[in-house]
Amino acid sequence: MNQEKVIVIDFGGQYNQLVARRVRECNVYCEIYSYKTDIEQIKAMNPKGIILTGGPNSCYEEGAPTYTKELFELGIPVLGLCYGAQLMMHVLGGKVEKAPVREYGKTETFVDKSSALFGDVSENTIVWMSHFDYISQVAGGFKIIAHTADCPVAAAENKDKNLYAIQFHPEVLHTQEGTKMLFNFVRNVCGCSGTWKMDAFVENTIKEIREKVGDGKVLLALSGGVDSSVAAGLLSRAIGKQLTCVFVDHGLLRKNEGDEVESVFGPNGQFDLNFIRVNAQDRYYEKLAGVTEPEKKRKIIGEEFIRVFEEEAKKIGAVDFLAQGTIYPDVVESGLGGESAVIKSHHNVGGLPDYVDFKEIIEPLRDLFKDEVRKAGLELGIPEHLVFRQPFPGPGLGIRIIGEVTAEKVRIVQDADAIYREEIAKAGLDRSIGQYFAALTNMRSVGVMGDERTYDYAVALRAVNTIDFMTAESAEIPFSVLQTVMSRIINEVRGVNRVFYDLTSKPPGTIEFE
Ligand code: XMP
Numbered sequence: 001m002n003q004e005k006v007i008v009i010d011f012g013g014q015y016n017q018l019v020a021r022r023v024r025e026c027n028v029y030c031e032i033y034s035y036k037t038d039i040e041q042i043k044a045m046n047p048k049g050i051i052l053t054g055g056p057n058s059c060y061e062e063g064a065p066t067y068t069k070e071l072f073e074l075g076i077p078v079l080g081l082c083y084g085a086q087l088m089m090h091v092l093g094g095k096v097e098k099a100p101v102r103e104y105g106k107t108e109t110f111v112d113k114s115s116a117l118f119g120d121v122s123e124n125t126i127v128w129m130s131h132f133d134y135i136s137q138v139a140g141g142f143k144i145i146a147h148t149a150d151c152p153v154a155a156a157e158n159k160d161k162n163l164y165a166i167q168f169h170p171e172v173l174h175t176q177e178g179t180k181m182l183f184n185f186v187r188n189v190c191g192c193s194g195t196w197k198m199d200a201f202v203e204n205t206i207k208e209i210r211e212k213v214g215d216g217k218v219l220l221a222l223s224g225g226v227d228s229s230v231a232a233g234l235l236s237r238a239i240g241k242q243l244t245c246v247f248v249d250h251g252l253l254r255k256n257e258g259d260e261v262e263s264v265f266g267p268n269g270q271f272d273l274n275f276i277r278v279n280a281q282d283r284y285y286e287k288l289a290g291v292t293e294p295e296k297k298r299k300i301i302g303e304e305f306i307r308v309f310e311e312e313a314k315k316i317g318a319v320d321f322l323a324q325g326t327i328y329p330d331v332v333e334s335g336l337g338g339e340s341a342v343i344k345s346h347h348n349v350g351g352l353p354d355y356v357d358f359k360e361i362i363e364p365l366r367d368l369f370k371d372e373v374r375k376a377g378l379e380l381g382i383p384e385h386l387v388f389r390q391p392f393p394g395p396g397l398g399i400r401i402i403g404e405v406t407a408e409k410v411r412i413v414q415d416a417d418a419i420y421r422e423e424i425a426k427a428g429l430d431r432s433i434g435q436y437f438a439a440l441t442n443m444r445s446v447g448v449m450g451d452e453r454t455y456d457y458a459v460a461l462r463a464v465n466t467i468d469f470m471t472a473e474s475a476e477i478p479f480s481v482l483q484t485v486m487s488r489i490i491n492e493v494r495g496v497n498r499v500f501y502d503l504t505s506k507p508p509g510t511i512e513f514e
Pocket residue numbers: 298391392393394395435469506509510511512513
């Protein structure tokens with residue numbers, strides 16, 4: 001897409017995707033590239049600005065990630081953050097060394113309001129610091145524009161060359177006026193006009209899809225999750241019935257989920273497309289009978305999906321495009337973009353399915369962060385309950401039922417989970433908790449109901465808050481809400497006589513149970 005762009009050069013810090021997200025919140029399009037990206041490539045992208053991220057290294061040590069001095073001589077504004085700030089000084093002749101006092105956490109900072117970065121920022125403002133090195137001497141031509149009690153150079157600028165260095169992390173929400181600072185850089189210093197908006201994205205992408213697809217046929221595996229739903233919405237608006245969506249109901253979805261997906265994308269829904277729902281519940285239950293080992297269950301569920309999808313694809317015949325709901329973090333995390341997380345390969349990227357006869361892949365959401373995907377979904381008129389749906393694992397309830405999966409256990413966990421979600425929504429907590437669900441333990445215990453002894457299952461409730469799903473804390477839910485959920489589950493869900501709330505954080509626990 002031809003538009004104004006800011007480039008984030010990734011030095012391996014943990015907040016790098018956040019930097020790009022915040023820039024996009026300023027309506028400026030932004031992409032992440034590794035510090036290993038050649039300067040010629042950066043120049044060819046013709047960015048309006050460049051941001052250097054934080055990173056775990058010391059820039060003065062041998063072998064530390066660096067960048068050629070030429071970057072600062074392109075006439076393109078550069079903002080260095082934390083490691084990026086230190087590197088800018090180091091490369092341009094300033095001095096960086098181990099700080100006498102390591103700064104970590106929220107820190108009061110005094111800023112020079114005459115700087116373009118801080119014009120509308122309070123004179124003393126709280127910022128997030130996390131560094132053991134510091135800039136002890138700025139490079140020639142630089143002026144100090146912020147300091148803290150322990151850090152003489154919390155920010156510096158070379159106004160003539162449009163170079164800015166910030167020791168703290170404006171991208172982190174703990175920096176109270178961080179978004180203003182990033183806005184000031186990308187909109188005022190770089191002069192971006194702020195054209196990155198989701199309505200424009202939707203409109204442009206629809207045009208691009210039409211041009212690319214022509215009168216070709218497109219096949220999409222629709223899971224009902226946010227990404228594939230928004231991809232389906234976009235493609236449908238662009239090419240209507242040239243799109244076929246295959247939705248596999250594997251019997252491991254949440255209660256009524258299959259019907260909800262069908263009501264939006266099926267023949268009575270609001271989108272023009274071919275919708276194929278495959279009710280494969282019995283096939284899955286048969287395959288899963290007697291299987292208790294988590295990894296084996298996952299494998300069976302994954303393989304069965306491929307088989308079902310393959311059968312449907314064969315019925316449809318050759319297509320021109322296979323669409324996927326890949327989003328930008330998938331691309332970055334697969335090591336195709338940034339530097340920080342090459343550890344994780346993503347199922348949506350790379351391993352193209354070879355069981356479908358298609359010519360090309362189409363990924364209309366490849367440039368979007370999750371919150372942007374949601375905004376695009378709303379633009380397309382996809383209902384809020386789908387757009388704000390919480391993450392749901394591919395293997396579905398199969399990994400929320402400990403031990404063997406049976407139709408009866410699926411019913412129990414679906415009913416308990418539906419009650420839990422209903423009560424969380426009633427309490428107004430549904431948008432503030434990262435992920436929450438009910439799981440079925442494989443434990444049965446003795447209880448008493450009326451005058452009768454029971455020997456039934458225990459349901460576990462899980463609710464976590466997380467930023468990146470790599471770590472998570474259990475969420476604080478008011479005890480009265482938990483009590484209501486417990487009492488409703490025991491009264492309304494046959495086969496359950498005990499309810500637990502899982503307090504475990506991740507690590508050592510995982511979010512899911514298997
Ligand atoms: P864990 O359990 O690993 O979960 O702490 C982290 C996040 O990933 C989701 N998850 C999965 N998503 N296929 C998926 O598509 C899977 O096999 C899978 N396992 C876990 C989980 O719901 C959480 O959001």
